[in-house]
Amino acid sequence: MDPTxxxxxxxxxxxxxxxxxGSAPDRSAGEVRVRHSDRPRLARHxxxxxxxxxxxxxxxxxxxxxxxxxxxxxxxxxxxxxxxxAEIAAELGTRYRRVPDDPVLDGEVRRFLARLVTRxxxxxxxxxxxxxxxxxxxx
Amino acid sequence: xDSPFGLLAELTYRCPLACAYCSNPLNMEDYTDELGTDxxxxxxxxxRDLGVLQCHLSGGEPLLRRDLEExxxxxxxxxxYTNLVTSALGLSRRRADRLRAAGLDHVQVSIQxxxxxxxxxxxxxxxxxxxxxxxxxxxxxxxxxxxxxxxxRQNIDHVADLLALAEEVGADRVELANTQYYGxxxxxxxxxxxxxxxLAAAETVVRAARERLRDRMxxxxxxxxxxxxxxxxxxxxxxxxxxxxxxxxxVLPCPAAQSxxxxxAGVREHPLSWIxxxxxxxxxxxxxxxxxxxxxxxxxxxxxxxxxxCQAFQLTGDAxxxxxxxxxxxxxxxxxxxxxxxxxxxxxxDALLVPRPHRAGRP
Ligand SMILES: C[S@@+](CC[C@H](N)C(=O)[O-])C[C@H]1O[C@@H](n2cnc3c(N)ncnc32)[C@H](O)[C@@H]1O
Ligand code: SF4
Ligand code: SF4
Numbered sequence: 179m180d181p182t183x184x185x186x187x188x189x190x191x192x193x194x195x196x197x198x199x200g201s202a203p204d205r206s207a208g209e210v211r212v213r214h215s216d217r218p219r220l221a222r223h224x225x226x227x228x229x230x231x232x233x234x235x236x237x238x239x240x241x242x243x244x245x246x247x248x249x250x251x252x253x254x255x256x257x258x259x260x261x262x263x264a265e266i267a268a269e270l271g272t273r274y275r276r277v278p279d280d281p282v283l284d285g286e287v288r289r290f291l292a293r294l295v296t297r298x299x300x301x302x303x304x305x306x307x308x309x310x311x312x313x314x315x316x317x
Numbered sequence: 318x319d320s321p322f323g324l325l326a327e328l329t330y331r332c333p334l335a336c337a338y339c340s341n342p343l344n345m346e347d348y349t350d351e352l353g354t355d356x357x358x359x360x361x362x363x364x365r366d367l368g369v370l371q372c373h374l375s376g377g378e379p380l381l382r383r384d385l386e387e388x389x390x391x392x393x394x395x396x397x398y399t400n401l402v403t404s405a406l407g408l409s410r411r412r413a414d415r416l417r418a419a420g421l422d423h424v425q426v427s428i429q430x431x432x433x434x435x436x437x438x439x440x441x442x443x444x445x446x447x448x449x450x451x452x453x454x455x456x457x458x459x460x461x462x463x464x465x466x467x468x469x470r471q472n473i474d475h476v477a478d479l480l481a482l483a484e485e486v487g488a489d490r491v492e493l494a495n496t497q498y499y500g501x502x503x504x505x506x507x508x509x510x511x512x513x514x515x516l517a518a519a520e521t522v523v524r525a526a527r528e529r530l531r532d533r534m535x536x537x538x539x540x541x542x543x544x545x546x547x548x549x550x551x552x553x554x555x556x557x558x559x560x561x562x563x564x565x566x567x568v569l570p571c572p573a574a575q576s577x578x579x580x581x582a583g584v585r586e587h588p589l590s591w592i593x594x595x596x597x598x599x600x601x602x603x604x605x606x607x608x609x610x611x612x613x614x615x616x617x618x619x620x621x622x623x624x625x626x627c628q629a630f631q632l633t634g635d636a637x638x639x640x641x642x643x644x645x646x647x648x649x650x651x652x653x654x655x656x657x658x659x660x661x662x663x664x665x666x667d668a669l670l671v672p673r674p675h676r677a678g679r680p
Contacts, residue, residue, distance in 0.1 A: 179373060179402045179425055179465060180494040180539045181340045181572050182551045182625060187322055187558055223423060223461035223489060225398060231320050231368035238398035240423045240463055240490060243322045243370055298535060 219259030320368030335441030337670030346677035380407035393420025405451035495541035508668035548624025
């Protein structure tokens with residue numbers, strides 16, 4: 179642990195961020211493709227938590243804190259390694275009263291997860307893979 | 318003013334090792350009156366109330382505290398992510414089991430080199446094999462493992478072997494951190510600062526490894542600020558996101574800040590919330606109002622916050638100057654000179670190091 183670098187804080191918003199020059203949205207996480215059949219779960223070293231002081235959900239990593247917005251927290255709460263991405267999007271669609279198979283919501287969920295996979299916060303189990311018995315969230 | 322995210326709890330400065338690159342303070346005798354278990358547990362609750370989410374347990378060697386389990390449990394009960402930063406000496410299977418039960422989330426083990434002889438020489442104690450064993454225990458108990466290596470002139474040429482070792486022990490993260498020149502490292506700077514050629518070679522290796530290991534291991538590489546055009550964004554800004562509590566209860570924005578001529582503020586005398594919000598040591602350089610030129614009018618002032626206050630103080634005698642590492646600093650020549658010396662042909666690769674003593678008053 180470097181004494182001057184302790185603990186970067188990241189913004190884990192579900193909104194697509196503009197590129198540094200303010201033009202198109204950031205698609206840097208686009209390398210990871212999240213499929214509808216993938217079953218996402220939190221990586222083993224990551225914990226989903228709530229900060230009363232900030233009234234925000236938070237992802238805790240060994241040296242990083244990711245501050246989530248409400249929709250991000252809603253997505254991650256469903257990432258249990260059993261539900262597929264399609265099921266998560268459908269469940270959120272009902273919750274937010276969107277039309278069935280809303281492409282905007284679907285894209286938002288998949289891009290958000292892709293960003294977290296790139297940062298190794300979320301793991302994708304293949305659609306055909308059965309989730310093992312390991313608990314997905316410690317506490 | 319934001320609330321802090323992380324607490325660095327420096328439980329003791331005692332240590333069974335004697336690394337010459339250690340960033341711990343030189344004046345260790347000022348920190349021998351260590352906080353007790355109940356005091357730490359109270360500090361952790363106060364920190365939680367302030368908004369702290371992560372607790373890094375460090376030192377010195379935190380395992381030398383017999384009450385480490387109770388302190389970990391306090392942080393865990395306060396809902397924090399708990400991270401043990403250790404040399405791994407003293408991490409027996411039994412101790413590890415107890416720490417696991419107390420709620421410890423993550424373990425970072427530091428190693429001095431990839432081969433036993435060099436590692437033990439830098440550590441000043443036979444320790445390499447015990448570290449490897451302890452890493453096995455960490456993995457066995459299912460903890461995520463970070464391997465920490467401080468890079469310098471005497472081990473940076475081995476960065477490929479260090480990465481191979483990280484793979485071998487099954488690390489989830491490896492942090493290759495170029496030495497930051499504070500404490501004992503500053504005293505040993507001439508023997509520790511690598512040459513430009515050494516750095517270039519290491520960076521090529523790291524870049525390739527990062528690509529190759531992308532799905533398996535996080536490879537963190539901390540660049541050496543003496544070789545950068547701009548300074549590091551030290552601590553993400555003075556007293557902005559992190560706080561440090563030293564073994565005797567002093568509260569600081571970062572561990573190195575103990576060297577600055579600022580009035581001390583301790584948890585034995587004051588509530589943590591007051592210290593964070595109002596004590597002079599926290600407010601001295603918070604934000605951008607304190608900045609002199611060239612920082613004051615620079616468009617990077619919210620990106621690097623003018624660099625490190627401790628480094629400015631160490632190198633210029635004035636903590637409120639631009640970090641001399643910045644090429645725009647009027648004091649940049651002092652850094653230039655040190656870098657030039659490190660690149661002289663005649664400079665030996667293995668100059669003698671001054672070991673850090675194990676404890677105050679008994680070198
Ligand atoms: C001061 S040590 C205390 C914990 C434990 N004794 C150890 O060495 O792992 C905390 C962390 O800082 C790192 N460290 C020590 N001196 C440093 C320096 N001058 N620059 C960068 N990192 C340093 C260590 O490798 C360790 O990961
Ligand atoms: S001497 Fe080495 S092991 Fe001990 S505290 Fe310093 S860096 Fe850690
Ligand atoms: S002048 Fe100051 S703000 Fe600008 S880059 Fe240098 S240190 Fe950073």
